[in-house]
Amino acid sequence: MAPNTEKINENDFLNKKIEKMKEEVLEESYNEVEKSKKREKPLFIKKKDVAKFFPIFGIIFIIIAVLAIFTINYLPWMYIKYNDSNLAEVDCYFYRDFKTKIEHKEILDIMGSKCDNCSSNSQNYIGLSPEDFVYSPQYIYYGFLVLILLAIISTIFIIINKYYTVSIRSNILFYSISGVVEIIIGVVILLLCAKFLGANLLLIYNKPLIENFGLNNVGMLTFAPTILMIFSLIIIKGAMIKVDMYLKKLEKKDKSNKTSGLFTTYRYGSNL
Amino acid sequence: MNYEINKRLKKFCSWLLILSVINLFIISLTPWISVENDSKEEVYYNFLTMQDSENIQINNLANYLFYIIILLWIIIIISSIFYISFSVYYISEGYSKFTRIMINTGYVTITINILITSLIINLIRKITEMDGISLASIYLNINFVYIPLIIGFLSLIISIAYTYYIVFNVLKQKELLKNGKKQTYEALSINNSKKIVKKELFPENIISDFNADIKHLKSSDWLKSEQVQKIGLELKSEPDISENKNFIKEEKSLENGQDEDIRFKKSEEKIILDPFLSEKIKEKTKKSGDVQISQQFEQALSSAIEKNQGKMRSQIPSETMFENQHEKIKKITPQTEIQNEAQENLSNNEKKELKKKLHIRCPQCKFIFQFEQSENFTNIKCPKCGKEGVIKYPNEIIKYPPQF
Helix, strand or coil: CHHHHHHHHHHHHHHHHHHHHHHHHHHHHHHHHHHHHHHCCCCCCCHHHHHHHHHHHHHHHHHHHHHHHHHHHHCCCEEEEEEECCEEEEEEECCCCCCCCCCCHHHHHHECCCCCCCCCCCCECCCCCHHHHHHHHHHHHHHHHHHHHHHHHHHHHHHHHHHCCCCHHHHHHHHHHHHHHHHHHHHHHHHHHHHHHHHHHHHHHCHHHHHCCCCEEEEEECHHHHHHHHHHHHHHHHHHHHHHHHHHHHHHHHHHHCCCCCCEEEECCCCC | CCHHHHHHHHHHHHHHHHHHHHHHHHHHHCEEEEEECCCCCEEEEEHHHHHHCCCHHHHHHHHHHHHHHHHHHHHHHHHHHHHHHHHHHCCCCCHHHHHHHHHHHHHHHHHHHHHHHHHHHHHHHHHHHCCCEEECECHHHCECCHHHHHHHHHHHHHHHHHHHHHHHHHHHHHHHHHHCHHHHHHHHCHHHHHHHHHHHHCCHHHHHCCCCCHHHCCHHHHHCCHHHHHHHHHHHCCCCHHHHHHHHHHHHHHHHCHHHHHHHHHHHHHHHHCCCCCHHHHHHHHHCCCHHHHHHHHHHHHHHHHHCHHHHHHCCCCHHHHCCHHHHHHHCCCHHHHHHHHHHHHHHHHHHHHCCEEEEECCCCCCEEEEECCCCCCEEECCCCCCEEEEECCCCCCCCCCCC
């Protein structure tokens, strides 16, 4: 019995040894396979593509913002036309000197001006107060300044990309976050300008009442806000395209990987 | 989540964003109410004039609009964040968390849209109930108020569609994972690739008969041995899988009992029923591309070994074989040599296998036919229905993140 048990023990020992060796070999092969998998990085966008595409957006946004700041400062915010003693007059007002240069009190009256000497404050008929002409352009101005800053930062980011290795992950994160900020700024500017356009509409509807104040044949054009609205719409659309771009690139990569195309794919290896 | 789903969700999100912006724009643009003056003239009010008004009733109505504007801003922020997060999704790792957040935000947008529409309806009802105040109308007596109401309804529908689409896809994928979990997902996932590699190099049958063949432990000898050569010959011809299946079935039932047998049967049925896996599982298989070959290779190995099993078992190890065991183990050739030779052998076998006849099922008419193939991608045509296609080998590895 003794030699048999010894044999069995020896056999077990040998088996264990062999198993261990096999395990080691397998571990090594497994590690190699894993390493090879790690080396094959996912097919994200190449850095060259990023560098090619994004400065265009930065430049476009900077140009738009500069043009917008120019329109805020140097284009008239309101043209108002009325008949004064049977003579048609057209006044144009810039946002800085809106309060000081208004000659006709009637114009201030239709905007709901608040005077201390009056028995009752006049009603706001067009949904715009003189303060709106002062503060809203300022807010819009700051919004465009932020846009310029973002555009400059993005261009600097691209320059850094060329000299230092910045991961695509951080690239995508940066451009998507900046895209969202741009969208929100665009919406804010659009809504700030919307009330100027709304004033036009309300002036048309309340025209018979306004004529009672002595402003005959009154007409208004908010010139700068309409241009700024167009700019804001371009910014929103541009930001959306910017965010979309990476996804489209990924889709293209994905489609190129799939060999199917027009054909259907037959799968090999089914146990039939 | 694949690109098509992502694209559609992104469309929904962008539409939500656009509609809420339009709604905000219209709220601040259009006149909402018309009030009769003392001189019985109608004065039109928009949101800003309503806020400035000294009339308390009109101020209350303006408060309604203020709440609507706040809710619309919340939707804008949520949708704009989600608009970008679809691209961020591809670089993020917490897929399950992302889907949960998406579902929850879907519910949030639905509730906000319901609130907005209900607030607008309440506003209309209140205005119509008031004396001297009426809804401002455009030409042909169409009220301005109905434009934001219609847009609100549209955004509500889109938010419902958005959440339904997410939930539907998540449930669908869960089912797919449940169905194909045992046979495909688990077996072919990267986590289990360790086991697969082990099986590729040392199938179970070889390991069991390793002791019997201990004399040929030197890698060069072992690889030139009868076992391996037989395996090579077996691979040249078409592998008889039906026999192998029976053999594996018997072996499994003997080793692991009835439960294993039942499990194996079920998995086998699934394979036969649905050899063309769903998209999700296909992607998984693509990831671990050479797994399919390894399975077949294993089956071929098992069949070859089974034929020679009688002979192998008859070879009882002699007493002298276990003498000076430590020395013998030391004499074994280095591990890298074994590994390289085994891998070479495997690759050669794979090449041989690719040249053999394949059984292919047409995805359209389900007709099974044989096909001889040597290259990786060639166009094939179904002899029955004439459906054209491309044969796809599992060698192709496609890299993109796993689906939720």
